[in-house]
Amino acid sequence: MSSVSLTNLKEALNYDEIVNCMRCGFCLAACPTYKLSLHEPRSPRGRIALARAVAEGHLDLNDIVGPLDQCVGCRACEVACPAGVHYGEILEAARATIVEHKEQSALERLVRKVGLKWVLGTPAGIRFAGWALWFWQVTGLSWLARKTGLTQAVAGKAMAELEAAMPRVPSPVKRFMGGGPGHVFPAIGERRARVGFFTGCIQEITFWKENRDAIALLQNAGCEVLIVPGQGCCGAVHTHTGEEAAAHEQAKRNIAAFERHQIDYVVNAAGGCGAALKEYKIWLKGDPEWAERAKKFSASVRDISEILLSLPPIPLGPRPGRVTFQDSCHMRNVQKLVNEPRKLLSSVPGLEFVEIGNADQCCGAGGVYNIMQPETANAMGADKASRVKATGARELVVANPPCQLHMRASLMRAGLDKEGVRVVHLATVLRESMDAAKSQERTGQTTR
Amino acid sequence: MGDAALIQALQRIVGEQHVLHAPADLAAYAVDATPLLRSLPTVVVFPGSRDEVKAILELASEKRIPVIPRGAASNLSGGTIAIEGGIMLNMNRMNRIIEVDAANLTATVQPGVTTAQLAREVEARGLFYPPDPGSQVISTIGGNVAENAGGLRGLKYGVTRDYVMGLEAVLPNGAILRTGGKNAKDVAGYDLTRLLVGSEGTLAVITEITVKLLPKPETKRAALAIFDRLEDAGRAVARIIENKIIPCTLEIMDKGTIKAVEEFAHVGLPTDAAAVLFIEQDGPRAVVDADIELAGRLCREEGARDVKVAATVEEGTKLAEARRFALPALARLRPTCVLEDATVPRSHLAEMIRFIEATAKKYNLLICTFGHAGDGNLHPTCPCDERDHEELERVEKAFAEIFDKAVSLGGTITGEHGVGIAKQDYLEWKIGEAGVAVSKGIKAVFDPLGILNPGKVLPKATRKRLVVRQG
Ligand SMILES: Cc1cc2nc3c(=O)[nH]c(=O)nc-3n(C[C@H](O)[C@H](O)[C@H](O)COP(=O)(O)OP(=O)(O)OC[C@H]3O[C@@H](n4cnc5c(N)ncnc54)[C@H](O)[C@@H]3O)c2cc1C
Ligand code: SF4
Ligand code: SF4
Numbered sequence: 001m002s003s004v005s006l007t008n009l010k011e012a013l014n015y016d017e018i019v020n021c022m023r024c025g026f027c028l029a030a031c032p033t034y035k036l037s038l039h040e041p042r043s044p045r046g047r048i049a050l051a052r053a054v055a056e057g058h059l060d061l062n063d064i065v066g067p068l069d070q071c072v073g074c075r076a077c078e079v080a081c082p083a084g085v086h087y088g089e090i091l092e093a094a095r096a097t098i099v100e101h102k103e104q105s106a107l108e109r110l111v112r113k114v115g116l117k118w119v120l121g122t123p124a125g126i127r128f129a130g131w132a133l134w135f136w137q138v139t140g141l142s143w144l145a146r147k148t149g150l151t152q153a154v155a156g157k158a159m160a161e162l163e164a165a166m167p168r169v170p171s172p173v174k175r176f177m178g179g180g181p182g183h184v185f186p187a188i189g190e191r192r193a194r195v196g197f198f199t200g201c202i203q204e205i206t207f208w209k210e211n212r213d214a215i216a217l218l219q220n221a222g223c224e225v226l227i228v229p230g231q232g233c234c235g236a237v238h239t240h241t242g243e244e245a246a247a248h249e250q251a252k253r254n255i256a257a258f259e260r261h262q263i264d265y266v267v268n269a270a271g272g273c274g275a276a277l278k279e280y281k282i283w284l285k286g287d288p289e290w291a292e293r294a295k296k297f298s299a300s301v302r303d304i305s306e307i308l309l310s311l312p313p314i315p316l317g318p319r320p321g322r323v324t325f326q327d328s329c330h331m332r333n334v335q336k337l338v339n340e341p342r343k344l345l346s347s348v349p350g351l352e353f354v355e356i357g358n359a360d361q362c363c364g365a366g367g368v369y370n371i372m373q374p375e376t377a378n379a380m381g382a383d384k385a386s387r388v389k390a391t392g393a394r395e396l397v398v399a400n401p402p403c404q405l406h407m408r409a410s411l412m413r414a415g416l417d418k419e420g421v422r423v424v425h426l427a428t429v430l431r432e433s434m435d436a437a438k439s440q441e442r443t444g445q446t447t448r
Numbered sequence: 449m450g451d452a453a454l455i456q457a458l459q460r461i462v463g464e465q466h467v468l469h470a471p472a473d474l475a476a477y478a479v480d481a482t483p484l485l486r487s488l489p490t491v492v493v494f495p496g497s498r499d500e501v502k503a504i505l506e507l508a509s510e511k512r513i514p515v516i517p518r519g520a521a522s523n524l525s526g527g528t529i530a531i532e533g534g535i536m537l538n539m540n541r542m543n544r545i546i547e548v549d550a551a552n553l554t555a556t557v558q559p560g561v562t563t564a565q566l567a568r569e570v571e572a573r574g575l576f577y578p579p580d581p582g583s584q585v586i587s588t589i590g591g592n593v594a595e596n597a598g599g600l601r602g603l604k605y606g607v608t609r610d611y612v613m614g615l616e617a618v619l620p621n622g623a624i625l626r627t628g629g630k631n632a633k634d635v636a637g638y639d640l641t642r643l644l645v646g647s648e649g650t651l652a653v654i655t656e657i658t659v660k661l662l663p664k665p666e667t668k669r670a671a672l673a674i675f676d677r678l679e680d681a682g683r684a685v686a687r688i689i690e691n692k693i694i695p696c697t698l699e700i701m702d703k704g705t706i707k708a709v710e711e712f713a714h715v716g717l718p719t720d721a722a723a724v725l726f727i728e729q730d731g732p733r734a735v736v737d738a739d740i741e742l743a744g745r746l747c748r749e750e751g752a753r754d755v756k757v758a759a760t761v762e763e764g765t766k767l768a769e770a771r772r773f774a775l776p777a778l779a780r781l782r783p784t785c786v787l788e789d790a791t792v793p794r795s796h797l798a799e800m801i802r803f804i805e806a807t808a809k810k811y812n813l814l815i816c817t818f819g820h821a822g823d824g825n826l827h828p829t830c831p832c833d834e835r836d837h838e839e840l841e842r843v844e845k846a847f848a849e850i851f852d853k854a855v856s857l858g859g860t861i862t863g864e865h866g867v868g869i870a871k872q873d874y875l876e877w878k879i880g881e882a883g884v885a886v887s888k889g890i891k892a893v894f895d896p897l898g899i900l901n902p903g904k905v906l907p908k909a910t911r912k913r914l915v916v917r918q919g
Pocket of ligand 1: 517520580583775
């Protein structure tokens, strides 16, 4: 670290943004990690003060690794900040600087290389992961590992719990038949737009069905849907872990892949990925070759809830039950989509929507936060679970796969799954309602 | 006592997890909301009870170590900066609402309860805690009491002082002091409660607070009046009060603030106006309606270009946003935001704002003014850049002139933010030599060793008053 000059460090840490913080503390009330600890270094104001102390040479970069690792990255603080401080940009800059300058253990280097570069970094790697996960689950290896405690012994308790909460992934054959990269799903009825679907990396394996639900909704809303070939991970995980350069590579690859096709919108069904896609314009703003292209790309990105509301409504049929909704932080705090999913849920006939007590609080998933900081993440998940229980809802609707997985594990820990409480994606709820409308029509029961 | 021994001793009192001392931890506690100040404490501690506070203070007294009480560190006068190092005593773990007593209309709370939390809790029972500092989402009741915080409702309902009925506090030597109580009438001896209110953490550590509550007002309604001349707005304020209307909120924003708010929030304010008044009244519906109608008419009579009266409570909340956006809008203009609180008798409002505008021009600064017109408490706010030292010098000079002017108009150097470090050298201008002497005497009685929040409030040196100007 001593090799870095202070000026370089200031620049790397985004000092210009840091000094915009006036230390009023308004963000503390919004920060889940502060509320759990009541410790200033676990608050946005504290973390900014620490980054500042490093930039000004009062602290060593290594000193602030712990407090920054504890940040879940939900960015609730940004919404609360009266001075408009872009905390997310400060956090990303700090994490990237740490990765660049910090000594890494051999294991950490290996995990970063295999996980972030080879698996998430390339479409082939993601395909491989899909095969491996399916193989793991169908061969009974997963069951065996769970029973013998192997998963827990090798990967730790947090991973084991998440693994247990993982939905069954569809077979590679099924996924192939369901339309992979390059597949075009025709619009149903009048064609209103042509959209490129962003599948997400792991999501296209573990939440494959949710993606297909979203595509079916788009088709019925009059969209021709293309699964744009050559796309990969959005890069959010890379920014969460400080791999800034790798994240930017992902961004460029995705922009280039979508540019090759004539499309009106880039649509996704994952709040976190969507936020990253919308922020490509910030990630690449300093790159002369890419700044304009990124801006154009980001402007075309829509969440599934957003685009459905901008198109003529799809006929929806009865889908009764009491549900509550868990915002994805990045959908709420970065994309600022708060009312859209609620409007859609409220439009489902028979569905009773009840607001959850702490809707604006992170569930604790936070990218890979629940693996890196299981204690805090699980405390946040437990709080959510108790709030879900208090609503009396039978289903917790989510809009982002990592939250879906984390909340499934959290509900299991709280024993709510045994009481029949389920976690479902917004797209699935809407699709089921749409299907109900269709079957009503077929049987001539339509009342319209 | 070495730092390691001190840390161990504190850990024995509160438990290991409630003591922080890593370099990164200390750096996060080196600042509060006051611009430009920074100093590291030696150790940070989180007591969970009065007895732990007592044990910490006994230890500190014995070893002569400074103790800095801290709530949310949202104060704007450097009150929680550990200028001499020492123990940063965080009160935020003591955050229980002990009791809401509907029969006596009181609430008893621990100091770490946030203002908003208390307000919510009592409102849920149809009761009302009026003090509402702009920082209420985060500020603590302990911090409010120690700063005697005011708020937007100060005109009609007064400030924190007017609601504190009783306190429990620990003196620096560990003795426990109880003042006041739930009695509406109590004249036993000196008013120690009032002495502790506004003592800025220099006399005792407050560990329990009993506040007075009111019944929740039936309804409220708001209006926004737009003026082309500052003087007209100033006169309108005086006329409203002359006509025996005491609005719960009567706020002013000057031209610079209007412009910043409009550019940031697009709430429909005319950027060419010289001033706007935000007026809100609460109480029984008939009274509220009549007051707002009359206030609107008076504003028109005094030359308001337009008066927008909210038809519903929700519409009023929208209008209030304009006022609430003042600080955020200004804070976004430049990196640093120096927010001050010069206060004058309200009849001098327009004159004071004029003077601030002229001073800003003289020093080539942007100073926008908004504030509590009803009680004369103005917030001249200067968006600047702390990295520009030459600019900071001009800011310093401009504010010295502004405080001087406020005092010469019969006003004060701070209406609600406290003296702390920021204003200590101006204190004598306001309270005089005798005032300073008596204050030093009081400090010596409470804290003979000078360990509690040292270097705050009492002047180190007194600034020379500026040359008296004409007019
Ligand atoms: C954006 C913004 C808006 C604001 N608006 C207003 C406003 O409208 N009106 C207003 O009056 N102020 C306002 N303030 C100033 C500030 O919020 C108040 O002074 C508030 O009362 C401070 O509370 P705190 O909990 O943050 O205390 P801190 O800042 O932590 O402490 C303030 C002082 O109290 C002492 N203290 C804290 N707790 C205790 C205790 N338990 N025992 C003894 N001493 C203690 C500290 O030593 C310090 O001297 C504003 C500040 C900001 C940043
Ligand atoms: S709310 Fe914004 S300005 Fe205030 S402390 Fe937090 S980040 Fe800084
Ligand atoms: S991103 Fe979330 S966890 Fe991190 S500082 Fe902001 S509010 Fe706290």
